[in-house]
Amino acid sequence: MPAISIDSAQRRVCLNTRDPAFYRDPLAAYAEIHAHCPSFYWVERQQWYFAGYEQVNVLLRDRRFGRQILHVATREELGMPAPKPHLADFDALEAYSLLELEPPAHTRLRTLVNRAFVSRQIEQLKPDIEQLSHALIDGFEMDDGVELLQAYAETIPVTIIARMLGIPVEAASDLLDWSHRMVRMYVFNPSYETELDANEASAEFAAYLRGIIAEKRRAPADDLLTHMITSEKDGERLSEAELVSTTALLLNAGHEATVHQIGNAVKTILQSGLSAKDLFATEATTELTVEECLRFAAPLHIFQRYALSDVELEEGISLRKGDKIGLLLGAANVDPKKFSDPNTFRPTRDEGANVSFGAGLHFCIGAPLARLELKLSLPILFQRLPNMRLKAEPEVKDAFHFHGLERLDLAW
Ligand code: HEM
Incomplete structure (x- = not known):
């Protein structure tokens, strides 16, 4: 159990996210928080x-x-520090992405991208995902073990999203490298070195994407990137900056979370002692198992929001325009008011939706794709390697925002 101190009367919590006992098993701390004060002022994070x-x-x-907040207020008004010059390329790549915009810019961009992600379109990727999963397992099943994240979990999402966008699959290792270097920025208080490195990766990534976009303009193809380039809404097309930002977001979001969800799911199932054969017996049980993995072992635990005006929340919580709040998706998924015996992995439960993909305006556009990748890659893996077991207790990443494994060594 991590060192957590809770002052219920004042609704103040002290908890260090770098404490291994916390990041290895955040659910234990969440149980304490649910029991004492589900809305709380996090002392270390000051919000x-x-x-x-x-x-x-x-x-x-x-x-x-x-x-976003800068569409309704200036930095000066909010007392926000000026942008850091050494993060200019990183900021530019984020600035026009779907995830960082609010209506009306968000609505316009989301409508253009959405068509490719509706379930009907995504279902067509089924043979591709199945074939890829089998081909990867063919590559290691004759060995006596594997590091699953690199050999399987990482390759499936990046390959599929690159193919959807129409980006050469040979670029996968560069894409993974840029993405890993960029997402390190989402830790709490990243270091100067992390910032420099993320900025350099962003510059390389953007230059690469601008080249690909120019190629697609010359030779349009039947892919998502061409669709984004040529689509119009109300007579407007996406700007170059919007195209670059949104493609980068799709590539990064399109695999970072899914990789860790596959890893977390395999670990959870193996440690549960439940029979994988039963869990994946039918389409219905597979669906329940995948949803329970998303609830119990979600890869993304926290998202932030700005108050767009002064807001009074429940008694005693007054927010000023520009204040940030933290929404703990990982904790919401184990709220005992919603889920019975929440810290137990029980794939037969049917107690309503988890919030692992968020909700509202920014609800994950890739949810149908991520769900399909999980519904195919997990059963195929367990069917092909029925004697699969953990080689050792996997090490959890020292990161709160991305709940995932350092590596996942399996033997059979
Ligand atoms: C298990 C895998 C995944 C999880 C848990 C996940 C989770 C999330 C969450 C929680 C959000 C909302 C963030 C917020 O409200 O601030 C989000 C947004 C988003 N996700 Fe995912 N995601 C996953 C996979 C994917 C995939 C495969 C793609 C794309 C191919 C994707 C693309 C996006 C995009 C573009 C947004 C921004 C949507 C918007 O702002 O309108 N995600 N995701």
Whole structure:
């Protein structure tokens, strides 16, 4: 159990996210938080956080909050520091991405991209994902073990999203490298070296994407990137900056979370002692198993929002325009008010949706794709390697925002 101190009367929590006992098993700390004060002021992080299922679900949809603030206020007004010059390329790549925009810019961009991600379109990728999963397993099943994240979990999502966008699959290792270097920025207080490195990766990534976009303009193809280049909404097309930002987001979001969800799911199932044969017996049990993995072992635990105006929340929580709040998706998924015996992995439960993909305006556009990748890659893996077991207790990453494994060594 991590060192957590809770002052219920004042709703103040002290908890160090770098404490291995916390990041290895955040659910234990969440149970304490649910028991004492699901809305709390996190002392180390100096802002309010929300852990209850109902609260998180409602706040994600609450239009008084947004992922962005500079569309309604200036930095000076908010007393925000000036942008860091050594992060200019990183900021430019983020600035026009779907995830960082609010309506009306968000609506326009999301509508253009959405068509490719509706379930009907995504279902067509099924043979591709199955074939790829089998081909990867063919590559290591004759060995006596494997490091699954690199050999399997990482390759499937990046290959599929690159193919969808129409980006050469040979670029996968560069894409992974850029993405890993960029997502290190999402830790709490990244170091100067992390910032420099993320900025350099962003510059290389953007230059690469601009080249690919120019090629697609010359020779349009039947892929998502061409669709984004040529689509118009109300007579407007996406700008070069929007195209670059959104493609980078799709490539990064398109695999970082799914990799860790595959890893977390395999670990959870192997440690549960439950029979994989039963878990994946039918399409219905597979679906329940995947949803329970998403609930119990979610890869993304926290997202932030800005108050877009002064807001009074539940009694005693007054926010000023520009204040940030933290929404603990990972904790909402184990709220005992919503899920019975929440810290137990029980794939037969049918107690309603988890919030692992968020909710509201920014609800994960890739959810149908991620779900399909999980529903195919997990059963195929367990069917092909029925004697698969953990070689050792896997080490969990020292990162709160990305709950995933350092590596996943398996033997059979
Ligand atoms: C298990 C895998 C995944 C998880 C748990 C996940 C989770 C999330 C969450 C929680 C959000 C909302 C963030 C917020 O509200 O601030 C989000 C947004 C987003 N996700 Fe995912 N995601 C996954 C896979 C994917 C995939 C495969 C793609 C794309 C191919 C993708 C693309 C996006 C995009 C573009 C957004 C921004 C949507 C918007 O702002 O309108 N994600 N994701």
